Amino acid sequence: MGYCLMFYLLMLYKIWNGFLLVQLKPFIYNSRFDVFTWVLMNTGIHQWLLNNEMGWILFDVAFYVLPLIYWFLHQKSIRLASWVAIILLPVNWIYISCYTLYPANSIESFIPWLLFPFLLMTTSLQSFYYVLNGLRYFFLFFFASAGIWKIVQGAVLNSEQMTGVLLFQHKELLTGSVNWSAQFIDWLIHHPLVGYCLYLFATFMELIFIVGYFTKKYDRYLIGAFLLFLIADVVVMRIPYWEVTPFLLTLMYSKLKLNDGSIK
Amino acid sequence: MIFFIAGQLFINYKHGVVFTPFFHYGMYSEVMKANDDYAVWEIEANNKKLQAADFSIQEWDKIILPLQYYAMIGICNGVYLSDTKRLLKNIGITSDDKKFLNTCNLGSFEKWYIKYLQEITGTEIKNISIHSRTYQLNNYRLEPTGRDTLLAQLCK
Numbered sequence: 001m002g003y004c005l006m007f008y009l010l011m012l013y014k015i016w017n018g019f020l021l022v023q024l025k026p027f028i029y030n031s032r033f034d035v036f037t038w039v040l041m042n043t044g045i046h047q048w049l050l051n052n053e054m055g056w057i058l059f060d061v062a063f064y065v066l067p068l069i070y071w072f073l074h075q076k077s078i079r080l081a082s083w084v085a086i087i088l089l090p091v092n093w094i095y096i097s098c099y100t101l102y103p104a105n106s107i108e109s110f111i112p113w114l115l116f117p118f119l120l121m122t123t124s125l126q127s128f129y130y131v132l133n134g135l136r137y138f139f140l141f142f143f144a145s146a147g148i149w150k151i152v153q154g155a156v157l158n159s160e161q162m163t164g165v166l167l168f169q170h171k172e173l174l175t176g177s178v179n180w181s182a183q184f185i186d187w188l189i190h191h192p193l194v195g196y197c198l199y200l201f202a203t204f205m206e207l208i209f210i211v212g213y214f215t216k217k218y219d220r221y222l223i224g225a226f227l228l229f230l231i232a233d234v235v236v237m238r239i240p241y242w243e244v245t246p247f248l249l250t251l252m253y254s255k256l257k258l259n260d261g262s263i264k
Numbered sequence: 265m266i267f268f269i270a271g272q273l274f275i276n277y278k279h280g281v282v283f284t285p286f287f288h289y290g291m292y293s294e295v296m297k298a299n300d301d302y303a304v305w306e307i308e309a310n311n312k313k314l315q316a317a318d319f320s321i322q323e324w325d326k327i328i329l330p331l332q333y334y335a336m337i338g339i340c341n342g343v344y345l346s347d348t349k350r351l352l353k354n355i356g357i358t359s360d361d362k363k364f365l366n367t368c369n370l371g372s373f374e375k376w377y378i379k380y381l382q383e384i385t386g387t388e389i390k391n392i393s394i395h396s397r398t399y400q401l402n403n404y405r406l407e408p409t410g411r412d413t414l415l416a417q418l419c420k
Binding site: 017018019024025027028029030031032033034035036037038039041042043044047093097102103104107108111114115141142143145146149150152153154155158160161163164165167168171172173174175176177178179181182189190192206234238239240 | 280281282283284285287288289290291292293294295296297298299302303304305313315316317318320321322323324326328329330332333334336337340343344347348351352355357359360362363364366373376380383384399401404406408
C-alpha cells in the first residue's frame with residue numbers, strides 16, 4: 001500500500017513535469033557502461049521506442065498500471081498479486097533501463113523501482129520481513145557508500161571541491177539572468193570555505209547511515225537526514241532526486257518484528 | 265541476499281563497468297577543482313537567449329540534456345567500438361553494431377528539438393541557434409570569451 005501510494009505520487013510528479021515517455025518523446029539515446037544495459041540494447045528495444053508514439057503509450061501503461069493491479073489483487077489473493085509482481089520485475093527493469101538511456105534522468109535514482117518488485121513477490125510474512133530488511137541494508141549502503149567514496153577518492157580533502165562541483169553543475173544558470181537560486185549558488189562559490197563545510201557536512205550525513213547497520217534505534221533520525229538530503233539536493237544542486245523516496249518505507253517499517261509467524 | 269552483497273562488493277572492487285542494479289553511488293566523489301574555463305550551452309530561440317532562471321529545474325534539464333546527449337554521440341560510439349563490443353564478446357555475446365551506433369544527423373535532431381522546445385516554452389520557434397560558448401573563470405566569476413562551438417561541430 002505504502003509503495004503504491006509513493007509510486008503514484010511520483011507518477012503525478014512525472015506527469016506534472018512532463019517526464020512520462022509519451023511526454024519526453026525520445027529521439028536520441030546514449031549508452032552507459034553497464035553490462036545489463038548492453039544486453040538490452042543488443043535487442044534493439046531502445047531504438048524501437050524512438051519516434052514511436054504507440055510504443056511510448058504501451059510502455060507507460062504497462063509501467064504505471066501494473067502496481068495498481070497488484071494492489072487490487074493483493075486485497076483478494078496474495079498469491080495472485082505475487083504473480084503480478086513477477087511480471088512487474090522485468091517490466092520495471094526494461095522500462096527504467098530504456099527510459100534512462102534517453103535524456104531524462106540517471107538510472108541510479110530509480111534503484112528502489114528496480115528492487116521493490118522483489119518485496120512485492122513475497123507470499124509469506126517471513127520472506128516479506130527478510131526482503132524488507134535486505135532492502136533497508138541496500139538503502140543504507142546507497143548513502144553510506146557515497147560518503148565512503150568521497151573519502152577513498154580524496155574529495156573530502158579538496159578544499160575547492162564544492163566550488164568545482166557548483167561551477168560544473170550550474171554553469172548555465174551562473175551565466176544567465178539572476179534569480180534567488182543563482183544568487184545563492186554564486187554566494188557559495190564566492191565563499192569556498194562555506195561551500196567546503198557544506199560538502200563535508202553532506203559527506204558526514206551520508207556516513208551516518210552506517211549506524212543503521214548496527215542498530216535500528218536511530219532510523220527515524222535517518223529518515224530526517226534522508227529528507228534533508230533530498231531537499232538540499234534540490235536547493236543547492238538543483239537535482240530532483242525524488243525517485244529514491246520509496247526507500248523511506250524500509251526505514252519507516254524497520255521496527256516491525258517477526259514473532260511466531262506474524263509481524264508486530 | 266548473499267548474491268546482492270557479493271554483486272555489489274564485486275562492482276565496487278572493479279570500479280569500472282557496472283551491472284544493473286549494482287552501481288557506484290559516488291554522488292560527486294571524484295576530486296573536482298575550479299577549472300580555468302567552462303563550456304556553457306547557449307540556446308537562442310527567436311533571437312532571444314534562453315535563461316535557466318526562467319525555467320523550473322525539470323524544464324531546464326529537458327532543455328539541456330538532449331543537447332548533451334547529441335554532443336556525446338561520437339564519444340558513445342567510440343566507447344562501443346573500443347570497449348563494449350570486446351567486453352560483450354568476452355561473455356559470449358556478439359553485438360550488433362546497428363543497435364549501438366548512433367549517427368549525427370543535425371537536420372533531423374534540430375527539427376525534433378524545435379518541436380520539443382516549443383512544447384516546453386509554449387511559444388512558436390521561428391529560428392534557433394545552439395552553440396557551446398567557452399567562459400573563463402575570473403575571480404570566481406564566469407566571463408564569456410569569443411570562442412564558441414556550434415552543435416554540428418560537437419557531434420562527430
